[in-house]
Amino acid sequence: xxxxxxxxxxxxxxxxxxxxxxxxxxxxxxxxxxxxxxxxxxxxxxxxxxxxxxxxxxxxxxxxxxxxxxxxxxxxxxxxxxxxxxxxxxxxxxxxxxxxxxxxxxxxxxxxxxxxxxxxxxxxxxxxxxxxxxxxxxxxxxxxxxxxxxxxxxxxxxxxxxxxxxxxxxxxxxxxxxxxxxxxxxxxxxxxxxxxxxxxxxxxxxxxxxxxxxxxxxxxxxxxxxxxxxxxxxxxxxxxxxxxxxxxxxxxxxxxxxxxxxxxxxxxxxxxxxxxxxxxxxxxxxxxxxxxxxxxxxxxxxxxxxxxxxxxxxxxxxxxxxxxxxxxxxxxxxxxxxxxxxxxxxx
Amino acid sequence: xxxxxxxxxxxxxxxxxxxxxxxxxxxxxxxxxxxxxxxxxxxxxxxxxxxxxxxxxxxxxxxxxxxxxxxxxxxxxxxxxxxxxxxxxxxxxxxxxxxxxxxxxxxxxxxxxxxxxxxxxxxxxxxxxxxxxxxxxxxxxxxxxxxxxxxxxxxxxxxxxxxxxxxxxxxxxxxxxxxxxxxxxxxxxxxxxxxxxxxxxxxxxxxxxxxxxxxxxxxxxxxxxxxxxxxxxxxxxxxxxxxxxxxxxxxxxxxxxxxxxxxxxxxxxxxxxxxxxxxxxxxxxxxxxxxxxxxxxxxxxxxxxxxxxxxxxxxxxxxxxxxxxxxxxxxxxxxxxxxxxxxxxxx
DNA sequence: GCCATCTATGCACACGTTTGGTAAGCGACC
DNA sequence: GGTCGCTTACCAAACGTGTGCATAGATGGC
Numbered sequence: 001x002x003x004x005x006x007x008x009x010x011x012x013x014x015x016x017x018x019x020x021x022x023x024x025x026x027x028x029x030x031x032x033x034x035x036x037x038x039x040x041x042x043x044x045x046x047x048x049x050x051x052x053x054x055x056x057x058x059x060x061x062x063x064x065x066x067x068x069x070x071x072x073x074x075x076x077x078x079x080x081x082x083x084x085x086x087x088x089x090x091x092x093x094x095x096x097x098x099x100x101x102x103x104x105x106x107x108x109x110x111x112x113x114x115x116x117x118x119x120x121x122x123x124x125x126x127x128x129x130x131x132x133x134x135x136x137x138x139x140x141x142x143x144x145x146x147x148x149x150x151x152x153x154x155x156x157x158x159x160x161x162x163x164x165x166x167x168x169x170x171x172x173x174x175x176x177x178x179x180x181x182x183x184x185x186x187x188x189x190x191x192x193x194x195x196x197x198x199x200x201x202x203x204x205x206x207x208x209x210x211x212x213x214x215x216x217x218x219x220x221x222x223x224x225x226x227x228x229x230x231x232x233x234x235x236x237x238x239x240x241x242x243x244x245x246x247x248x249x250x251x252x253x254x255x256x257x258x259x260x261x262x263x264x265x266x267x268x269x270x271x272x273x274x275x276x277x278x279x280x281x282x283x284x285x286x287x288x289x290x291x292x293x294x295x296x297x298x299x300x301x302x303x304x305x306x307x308x309x310x311x312x313x314x315x316x317x318x319x320x321x322x323x324x325x326x327x328x329x330x331x332x333x334x335x336x337x338x339x340x341x342x343x344x345x346x347x
Numbered sequence: 348x349x350x351x352x353x354x355x356x357x358x359x360x361x362x363x364x365x366x367x368x369x370x371x372x373x374x375x376x377x378x379x380x381x382x383x384x385x386x387x388x389x390x391x392x393x394x395x396x397x398x399x400x401x402x403x404x405x406x407x408x409x410x411x412x413x414x415x416x417x418x419x420x421x422x423x424x425x426x427x428x429x430x431x432x433x434x435x436x437x438x439x440x441x442x443x444x445x446x447x448x449x450x451x452x453x454x455x456x457x458x459x460x461x462x463x464x465x466x467x468x469x470x471x472x473x474x475x476x477x478x479x480x481x482x483x484x485x486x487x488x489x490x491x492x493x494x495x496x497x498x499x500x501x502x503x504x505x506x507x508x509x510x511x512x513x514x515x516x517x518x519x520x521x522x523x524x525x526x527x528x529x530x531x532x533x534x535x536x537x538x539x540x541x542x543x544x545x546x547x548x549x550x551x552x553x554x555x556x557x558x559x560x561x562x563x564x565x566x567x568x569x570x571x572x573x574x575x576x577x578x579x580x581x582x583x584x585x586x587x588x589x590x591x592x593x594x595x596x597x598x599x600x601x602x603x604x605x606x607x608x609x610x611x612x613x614x615x616x617x618x619x620x621x622x623x624x625x626x627x628x629x630x631x632x633x634x635x636x637x638x639x640x641x642x643x644x645x646x647x648x649x650x651x652x653x654x655x656x657x658x659x660x661x662x663x664x665x666x667x668x669x670x671x672x673x674x675x676x677x678x679x680x681x682x683x684x685x686x687x688x689x690x691x692x693x694x
Numbered sequence: 695g696c697c698a699t700c701t702a703t704g705c706a707c708a709c710g711t712t713t714g715g716t717a718a719g720c721g722a723c724c
Numbered sequence: 725g726g727t728c729g730c731t732t733a734c735c736a737a738a739c740g741t742g743t744g745c746a747t748a749g750a751t752g753g754c
Contacts, residue, residue: 005467007740019704024742032702049489054465055411056740058402059709066466069446074430075639083421087448096462099416099444101434115443118401119413120352142396232639268643292422292579296615298645354710366734371712379732403710406739 006050015044027052054096058120066096067319068116070126072194074101075230077291078259078308079127082149085312086125093320102128109135117142123319125149145322147315150197152332159322163315163331167197170304170335171204171256174286175212177302177337178254182345183284184214187245187252189262190222191237198222198258201288205256218250231261238265239272246277253346254284260294263287263301267342280344290338300340307333353397362391374399401443405467413443414666415463417473419541421448422577424638425606425655426474429496432659433472440667449475456482464489470666472496492669494662497544499679506669510662510678514544517651517682518551518603521633522559524649524684525601528692530631531561534592534599536609537569538584545569545605548635552603565597578608585612586619593624600693601631607641607650610634614644614689627691637685647687654680 008020008027015023026033026041027050033041058064069086071079090097098119100112109128113135116124127149128135139146140157148162171188178186188205190198202220209215221244223237238257245252257263263285270277277283279299287294290305311333321328355367355374362370373380373388374397380388405411416433418426437444445466447459456475460482463471470492475482486493487504495509518535525533535552537545549567556562568591570584585604592599604610610632617624624630626646634641637652658680668675 005464005740009740020740021704021742022702024740025703028742034702037702051461051464053406053467053740055402055405055467056709057742059400059406059711059739060741060743061709062742064402066445074427074434075424077422077424077427080421080424080427084448087421091448091450094462096466097446098413099446101431101438103438114398115441117352117398119443120400120402235639235643264640264643267645268647271645292582293611293640296582296611298614298618300615352710356710367710368712368734369732371710372733375712381732384732400710403739404712406709406741407711407713408739409712 005053006048007053008050011041011045011048011050014048015041063323064120064122065094066098066119066121068098068100068119068121068124068126070100070102070112070116070124070128072102072128073230075232077231077261077293078289078306081291081308082127082312082315085309085314086316087312088309089313089316089320110138113138113142117144123147123323125315125319126151145319147319147322149311149315152330161318161322161328161330163311163318163333165306165311166332166334167200168204168207170288170306171201172208173335173337174256174288174304175205175208177339178256178284178286178343179208179212179214181254181284181343183254184212185216185219185250185252185254186214187219187221187250187255188258189238189241189245189255189266190220190258191234191262192222192224193233194258201256201258219245219252221245234259234261235265235268238262238267239269240265242266242269242273242277246283252283254286254343256286256288258288260287260289260291260301260303263303263342264293264297267297267299267301280342281347284343284346286343294338295340297342299342302340302343303338305336305338307335352400353392353395354400358388358392358395358397361395362388410670411467411469412441413445413466413468415445415447415466415468415471415473417447417449417459417463417471417475419449419475420577422579424578424608424640425636425653428638428655429474429659429662432656432661433663434659435656436660436663436667457485460485460489464491470494470670472662472666473498492666494666494669496658496662499677508665508669508675508677510658510665510680512653512658513679513681514547515551515554517635517653518548519555520682520684521603521635521651522552522555524686525603525631525633525690526555526559526561528601528631528690530601530693531559532563532566532597532599532601533561534566534568534597534602535605536585536588536592536602536613537567537605538581538609539569539571540580541605548603548605566599568592581606581608582612582615585609585614586616587612589613589616589620589624593630599630601633601690603633603635605635607634607636607638607648610648610650610689611640611644614646614648627689628694631690631693633690641685642687644689646689649687649690650685652683652685654682 008023011023012018012020026038102109123145125147143159145159150164152164153162190202266285270279287301287303290303294301294303318328355370358370359365359367373385449456472494474496490506492506497511499511500509537549592602613632617626634648634650637650641648641650665675
């Protein structure tokens with residue numbers, strides 16, 4: 001094993017009296033090189049185990065074919081599925097993904113952008129739900145094509161676009177489903193750790209409740225404590241706030257949860273109560289996201305399904321278009337209501 | 348906005364008659380530059396929004412401080428948690444992570460190595476459970492420091508080491524727990540999609556069963572069909588094979604599942620059967636991994652806990668040592684039995 | 695036979711950074 | 725005053741690749 005990686009010059013040397021320029025052209029299938037020489041060189045390169053130096057290529061100005069993926073919390077099953085869709089588009093295109101986990105602090109976010117910029121990524125895909133103004137401004141300023149996932153933006157800038165789930169609509173669907181079943185005391189349990197999406201779902205909830213004339217302020221609870229945006233925390237939230245909704249003053253017969261993890265936490269608390277609460281007979285629960293495990297809960301969870309993999313796929317395709325300077329339109333995807341067994345008419 | 352990114356030359360120009368060399372030294376805190384000038388230049392660089400070009404730095408030979416992370420399936424909750432631990436060590440060190448998802452085909456694996464090599468990653472962290480011989484040989488050949496996660500290897504090569512969970516031991520703990528409760532007809536449900544770990548857990552299961560003198564061949568079932576290693580597939584496996592174990596010829600009173608997802612699938616099938624099966628009264632079930640949701644299943648799942656985040660942390664630390672040419676010892680981590688409510692004495 | 699045309703190949707530069715070698719300025723000492 | 729030591733700053737080379745331009749050789753037309 002030599003000390004350094006094989007370079008174009010090494011191949012040229014091994015091939016005899018040709019220059020590395022010729023090798024470069026041969027490997028890139030330039031028509032300037034004769035067929036036979038081209039094949040001979042390609043074979044030789046393969047034998048030597050040549051791998052073109054992406055750093056040098058990038059430095060040379062060739063499009064870096066590396067993109068940055070910013071995700072708030074890897075533990076979140078939502079992002080896991082999203083990434084699958086992203087990967088499926090990126091892989092065949094030969095695009096590499098630089099992973100950056102945002103640590104929910106504004107300082108961390110800027111740091112992440114700097115890192116991606118240092119690596120000269122061609123584009124950025126970000127699912128950081130808590131996008132501060134600083135973050136957005138910086139993103140616009142540095143002018144790297146970026147697709148925001150689940151964040152909407154007003155100004156339609158050339159290099160910045162977004163794809164989002166229609167959160168208010170999803171929450172409305174959840175409430176309407178419960179209204180149709182006959183519920184009126186429908187609670188909403190949100191979280192502070194992801195104010196954007198939790199807020200939007202709250203909006204949809206409120207709109208539907210007000211339209212039906214059954215809105216009460218104490219039916220809404222936003223969990224305070226979670227600092228970290230993780231599945232574990234969400235489960236804890238559900239567990240901690242069940243009692244609030246069952247209190248006589250609130251008297252909820254149904255709850256719309258911020259997401260499936262929160263809903264599963266609620267379910268768990270129902271089972272663990274000294275006086276067990278039967279779901280859906282005594283309390284209906286609706287989740288949000290439709291994570292894989294939602295269908296396997298006891299009882300299987302009625303939820304709002306985001307097409308996570310599809311959103312990932314679309315986001316990546318949008319970024320590709322941005323990179324090719326093609327026109328791109330922002331997208332707002334409609335979620336679906338999936339009725340399972342955690343909802344039923346009130347007694 | 349200029350068309351190109353800010354470079355050292357731009358800063359030098361902006362600063363007046365100094366050369367870009369001076370700027371470089373100033374930014375890298377070289378003692379050759381006077382205190383005042385150093386600070387002035389650093390301030391100016393910040394104002395211009397300078398970000399050093401990592402490609403150029405890497406090309407120059409500076410350690411690339413980018414590592415490759417190879418993961419088999421992002422959907423797997425196990426890997427999600429693992430990555431959290433990895434990230435926590437990598438982030439403060441300023442190490443960037445290049446993500447590569449292995450698509451379970453041997454061809455894909457080699458392709459991934461090539462890609463990482465093109466990017467001149469300093470090291471590789473791989474959780475690809477199905478490591479073919481080809482893969483390993485190539486890894487040794489290219490001489491990039493690599494840490495294998497959950498794969499054991501015999502030859503102790505300088506640039507290659509591993510950290511793994513003691514899978515046989517975990518399965519033994521599961522079986523012994525059930526034996527102590529009084530079970531003897533204890534089944535094992537494995538999967539084909541991850542033969543390495545499933546096989547090792549089977550080994551531990553068999554050892555414990557044989558030691559207790561209660562081993563029967565038909566108590567073992569390895570699910571055939573799953574091609575994809577994902578949480579969704581695993582759930583389906585659990586669902587599909589419950590009936591096999593309940594058949595009179597097998598008559599299992601307890602089942603050790605390959606992992607928690609499989610176990611949750613079993614639980615789900617128990618609830619959905621025309622004649623419901625009560626867990627743990629009629630059937631005890633033990634999972635493996637202790638994913639976050641295991642504690643929130645109905646009933647909460649008895650399982651074998653791998654310290655996932657810790658393993659991620661340790662793996663990253665091992666890689667750091669490898670990169671610094673420090674001696675590294677392979678590690679075999681002992682898992683813990685976590686007793687919840689899905690196991691009980693047989694009737 | 696000479697020039698125009700075409701093909702195959704090499705030279706040289708650029709990308710942005712780091713670093714060894716070196717030059718200039720200045721004070722101090724012999 | 726020359727030499728040495730010290731500080732400060734710059735020149736130039738190198739990393740590996742891609743490409744415009746020039747060049748050498750070959751071929752064909754006149």
